[in-house]
Amino acid sequence: MEMTLPLDIETVKGFLNPKEGEALYRLAADASDLGPCLEVGSYCGKSTVYIGSACKLMGNTLFALDHHRGSEEHQPGEEYHDSELFDPRAQLMDSFHSFRGNMRRADLEQTVVPVVAPSVVAARHWNTPLGLVFIDGGHSLEAALTDYRSWTRHIVPGGFLAIHDIFPNPEDGGQAPYEIYQLALNSAQFELVEMVETLGILRRIQ
Ligand code: MG
Numbered sequence: 001m002e003m004t005l006p007l008d009i010e011t012v013k014g015f016l017n018p019k020e021g022e023a024l025y026r027l028a029a030d031a032s033d034l035g036p037c038l039e040v041g042s043y044c045g046k047s048t049v050y051i052g053s054a055c056k057l058m059g060n061t062l063f064a065l066d067h068h069r070g071s072e073e074h075q076p077g078e079e080y081h082d083s084e085l086f087d088p089r090a091q092l093m094d095s096f097h098s099f100r101g102n103m104r105r106a107d108l109e110q111t112v113v114p115v116v117a118p119s120v121v122a123a124r125h126w127n128t129p130l131g132l133v134f135i136d137g138g139h140s141l142e143a144a145l146t147d148y149r150s151w152t153r154h155i156v157p158g159g160f161l162a163i164h165d166i167f168p169n170p171e172d173g174g175q176a177p178y179e180i181y182q183l184a185l186n187s188a189q190f191e192l193v194e195m196v197e198t199l200g201i202l203r204r205i206q
Contacts, residue, residue, distance in 0.1 A: 001029060005053055006106045013082065013098065014046025016136075016164070021050040023196040027132055027160050032058035034131030034159045040119055040147045041137035042066040043095050044085075045102040047164075048112055051134065052103075056111040060131075065115040065122050068096035071138045119143075123150035130154045135180070136164035144176035148183060152190075155204045161190060166200040173198075 003025050009018070016024075028037050028051040037055055042048050042064040055062045070093030073080040087094040096116055103112050115122050119137055133155050137147045152161055163181045167173035181200045184190040190202040 001026070003053075005049060006108070007049065007102075009046065009049060012046045012049060012102050013044040013085075015043075015080075016046045016050070017197055020164070020197050020199040021047065023194075023199055023201065024134060024162060025050045025054045027051075027162060027201060028054035028060070028062070029058055031131035031160050032060040034156050035129045036061040036063060037132040037134070038063040038065060038130050038151060038154075039134040039136065040065050040151060041071070041135070041164075042068075042099055042114070044098040045106075047134060047136060048099070049102065049106050049108065051132070052106065052108040052112045056108060060111075062108075062112045063115055064099075064112050065117070065119060066095065066099070066137075067118045068099065068116055069093050070095065071143070072140060119147050119150055126150075126154060128154065129156045130159060131156060132160045132162065134162045134164070135177070139165065139174045139176050141176045141179060144180045145183075148180040152184065152204075157204055157206060159204050160193070161202045161204065163200045163202075164198060166195065166198050 048064045052062045085095050103109055133151045135147045163177050165177040166181050184202055191205050193201040193203050
């Protein structure tokens with residue numbers, strides 16, 4: 001299937017490389033007859049455009065979950081801080097304004113449902129089985145474990161779990177995504193489909 005995106009993806013801020021994005025697009029297309037997709041950690045909507053475009057094509061829905069107050073590394077003074085995403089009135093990070101504009105530009109407002117809340121709050125009453133869960137939220141171990149425990153249990157058998165920023169070598173990056181990736185593999189509930197750059201793709205087998 002030929003991938004077509006509704007905008008120049010380089011105009012959307014984010015940390016997903018094009019190969020990873022294309023893998024997510026294909027995965028979302030594959031997951032579409034299994035259930036809706038959900039991503040944790042939308043930021044400005046780069047992965048949302050890839051996954052959402054496939055969902056739109058297939059008549060599926062993407063729930064895009066983010067509190068939009070930035071992860072640890074996005075806060076003022078931290079390595080990935082972007083002052084354009086800082087709301088001076090609230091004195092807080094706010095990536096939702098950028099995210100919302102990008103969804104409008106990408107014509108994805110009839111496909112993407114923004115869920116603006118902490119992961120654990122959004123999960124509290126969640127009861128919808130999911131075809132794909134993409135985890136790219138906070139990279140502290142606590143945040144990654146919360147996302148893993150909150151969302152992977154809703155993936156249907158045959159559905160997909162994708163985890164971003166897998167670095168088996170600690171010198172290359174933080175270890176929390178890799179830890180939940182290993183947790184999934186060791187649970188015997190998931191099998192590895194493939195790795196695309198730092199994107200781990202697993203399938204739920206039971
Ligand atoms: Mg990431």
